[in-house]
Amino acid sequence: MKITPEQRIELHGFNNLTKSLSFNMYDICYTRTKEEREAYLEYIDEQYSAERLSSILKNVSDLIGAHVLNIAKQDYIPQGASVTMLISEGPVVEVPTDTYKETPGPLPNNVVMQLDKSHITVHTFPEFHPNEGISTFRADIDVSTCGEISPLKALNYLIHSFDTDIITIDYRVRGFTRDTNGHKLFIDHDINSIQNYIPDEVKGLYDMIDVNVYQENIFHTKCKLKRFDINNYLFGYTEDKLKPTERDEIIERLQTEMDEIFYGANVPVLKKDKNLE
Numbered sequence: 001m002k003i004t005p006e007q008r009i010e011l012h013g014f015n016n017l018t019k020s021l022s023f024n025m026y027d028i029c030y031t032r033t034k035e036e037r038e039a040y041l042e043y044i045d046e047q048y049s050a051e052r053l054s055s056i057l058k059n060v061s062d063l064i065g066a067h068v069l070n071i072a073k074q075d076y077i078p079q080g081a082s083v084t085m086l087i088s089e090g091p092v093v094e095v096p097t098d099t100y101k102e103t104p105g106p107l108p109n110n111v112v113m114q115l116d117k118s119h120i121t122v123h124t125f126p127e128f129h130p131n132e133g134i135s136t137f138r139a140d141i142d143v144s145t146c147g148e149i150s151p152l153k154a155l156n157y158l159i160h161s162f163d164t165d166i167i168t169i170d171y172r173v174r175g176f177t178r179d180t181n182g183h184k185l186f187i188d189h190d191i192n193s194i195q196n197y198i199p200d201e202v203k204g205l206y207d208m209i210d211v212n213v214y215q216e217n218i219f220h221t222k223c224k225l226k227r228f229d230i231n232n233y234l235f236g237y238t239e240d241k242l243k244p245t246e247r248d249e250i251i252e253r254l255q256t257e258m259d260e261i262f263y264g265a266n267v268p269v270l271k272k273d274k275n276l277e
Helices: 034-047 050-063 151-161 244-263
Strands: 018-030 066-075 081-089 118-128 134-146 166-174 206-210 218-225
Touching: 018 151, 018 244, 034 118, 034 134, 050 066, 050 081, 050 118, 050 134, 050 151, 134 151, 134 244, 151 166, 166 244, 218 244
Parallel strands: none
Antiparallel strands: 018 134, 018 166, 066 081, 081 118, 118 134, 166 218, 206 218
16 A cells, blocks of 8 residues: 555544554663672663653653653662553644654654554663673663554654664554445555664664564564774773773673674573683
8 A cells, every 4th residue: 555645544433553663772781890780770770760761751742742641650679660651642733744754753842743542651671690790771662552643753762862782673553444435454654664764874873684574564673783882881980991801801791792682592602701610
């Protein structure tokens, strides 16, 4: 089904399609000591508290033109936070003209769009490796909408809201709606990749791969940061404080962690680490 931005589908009743976006981000850090690990987790809990996550989700709601009905939020002990937001259809001043365009979404405060009843959730998962010195922070955000507007419009803002080394994005359109003749429509917009909704300047920063099932309206994109600077992964000190052998070992551990997350598989250990003997 080819739809231009100027076309609008005449439906029999309400648009019943459900469009779901899952956005998963990972931040990797090397924490050499127990004190560094605890400081990193404390920093993450402060940086991504339930209060700040609520603010991010409110901006997502504004971007897709929704009213916030209810917010449930919680900071956890020892670490982590969750926010669940119920939203409903927002006011529409005029019919949106870019509904079907495959373009990156805007940043806050410059769009009003139509949305029907839906929800947005976020959960965070700070964790660490008990022996390898690696600490990892993961945030899972789900935006599910019913109706005409796709949650992909919020993707650009979400990428800008988190400091990410690895991003995993899933988008799926479920259910069906009907036109005035009773003909079922299983999708109401053209899409061949989630990457169409990511700005070129952001795509230039990441290696990306797609795994799409077009006949099922399922789209999957994974992103891994191209540029590696060890100073961005050390917590509380810089590269010049390390011995060359220690530096090389840390780089190997960090890159292995990133590859395992990106490919979703453990990398075989080729040599025994003397520190684990």
